Amino acid sequence: AGFLLGILLSTGVFALCVRHISGDRQSGGAEIVLKLGHSLDQQHPVHLSLEHMGELLRKKSKGSVELQIFPNGQLGSETECIEQLQRGALDMTKTSTAPLESFLPEFALFSVPYLFRNEDHAWQVFTGEIGKELLRKGGEAGLRGLCYLDAGARSFYTTTKPILAPKDLKGLKIRVQSSQTAMEMVESLGGSPTPMAFGELYTGLQQGMVDGAENNPPSFYSNRHFEVCKHLSLDEHARVPDILLISESTWSSLPAQVQTWLQESADEASEFQRKLWQEKTAKVLLDVQSEGVTVHRPEKSLFATQVKPMVAKLQGTAVGKLIERVQGLP
Ligand code: GCU
Known part of the structure; x- marks a missing residue:
């Protein structure tokens, strides 16, 4: 009975999350649609890397998870998108870490002028202990940090x-x-x-x-x-830097396998973007x-x-x- 209850519960939760996430948008056959809002243009290397992430996610999930990207501030400013994530009204956003400082004061670190000696020093921090600690801090504000993206100098x-x-x-x-x-x-x-x-x-x-x-x-x-x-x-x-955030309420409603695909795709997109960034700059x-x-x-x-x-x-x-x-x- 416990086993059956487990199945019922998990499928129930799953159904709930699918409804919550896909809302009324066309999902093109995907079972889970994650909406992501950001402020940059479609030609921007950050947008291109988010598209790449969507592609990775689609492949890993064999089409069952879709990343739906809304560029150009269509869903609001960066601050507004962060607030929507907190309320669970939007699944994901890509924002500069600068406006995050009003939500999580430690993020002010990255806006400190002439903090880093060079790009390598900066990436040593983003991908090292300090960067990881700050990603985890997001939880205190209902925001889960998935990865950093290069935003140069x-x-x-x-x-x-x-x-x-x-x-x-x-x-x-x-x-x-x-x-x-x-x-x-x-x-x-x-x-x-x-x-x-x-x-x-x-x-x-x-x-x-x-x-x-x-x-x-x-x-x-x-x-x-x-x-x-x-x-x-x-x-x-x-x-x-830029940061990729997912609403804690979306994250906790996702099956563990989807969480893994999402984190892997974010990490791979971050590496892809770093290379693209240098060329584009x-x-x-x-x-x-x-x-x-x-x-x-x-x-x-x-x-x-x-x-x-x-x-x-x-x-x-x-x-x-x-x-x-x-x-x-x-
Ligand atoms: C960077 C960053 C954007 C941000 C912008 C800004 O370009 O990548 O996310 O919106 O700065 O100055 O607002």
């Missing part, structure tokens, strides 16, 4: 003039992500931070609501910000120059020195302790 670009030193930011309104740390960074450098959703930024720049922004080259390119910003200054002030830097953008290479130490007091203030806090661990890595 962020740099300033403006509609008006090159940023060669922090003094050039004076008086400029710079769009930042919804992150306290990003606000403090721009303030420390002398600019006026203006939070705005990524999807509104093109218009914001075009209409002069902001004078500039900061992002990685593939996002500068794929959202066509280069059309309005003709100066890109590679000061590379932060390496804020090199390519878009050439592409934007042929579109009339001047790429400047300012002296990074001018910026790094200016943010030191802001980083020093974090000493003794939870984020400060993580910073020490990051810096202590060989």
